[in-house]
Amino acid sequence: MPTTPCPCLTGRPYAECCGQFHRGDALAPTAELLMRSRFSAYAVGDVAYVRRTWHATTCPPELELDDALRWYRLDVLGTTGGGLFDADGTVEFRAFYRAPSGAGVLHEVSRFVRMDGEWVYLDAIV
Numbered sequence: 001m002p003t004t005p006c007p008c009l010t011g012r013p014y015a016e017c018c019g020q021f022h023r024g025d026a027l028a029p030t031a032e033l034l035m036r037s038r039f040s041a042y043a044v045g046d047v048a049y050v051r052r053t054w055h056a057t058t059c060p061p062e063l064e065l066d067d068a069l070r071w072y073r074l075d076v077l078g079t080t081g082g083g084l085f086d087a088d089g090t091v092e093f094r095a096f097y098r099a100p101s102g103a104g105v106l107h108e109v110s111r112f113v114r115m116d117g118e119w120v121y122l123d124a125i126v
């Protein structure tokens with residue numbers, strides 16, 4: 001549905017927010033937007049997009065999304081680099097989920113690099 005709010009909570013419709021990246025109509029121009037679109041991919045269950053935006057050297061060979069997790073909120077806490085003219089960057093965020101065993105929060109600083117003009121997720125800095 002075109003007016004469904006985007007899971008990344010920008011307030012924009014999904015189709016015009018992360019949906020355009022999931023469909024392949026556009027590339028995320030910044031690391032933060034890529035991170036948001038990956039969160040939304042987890043929320044809508046788009047495993048192909050999660051794989052496509054994962055660096056080839058760090059992407060797990062087997063990847064399945066846990067259907068029991070419901071990702072419902074994303075807070076972006078800060079970014080470094082990751083802009084239109086950068087080659088790498090980080091995004092710190094909290095991602096909130098509900099599961100049958102209880103709710104939880106993933107707090108991570110993710111590293112992103114630009115590969116052939118496309119932002120991809122590299123790994124998490126502990």
Ligand SMILES: [Zn+2]
Pocket residue numbers: 006007008009010014017018019036037040
């Ligand atoms: Zn979005």
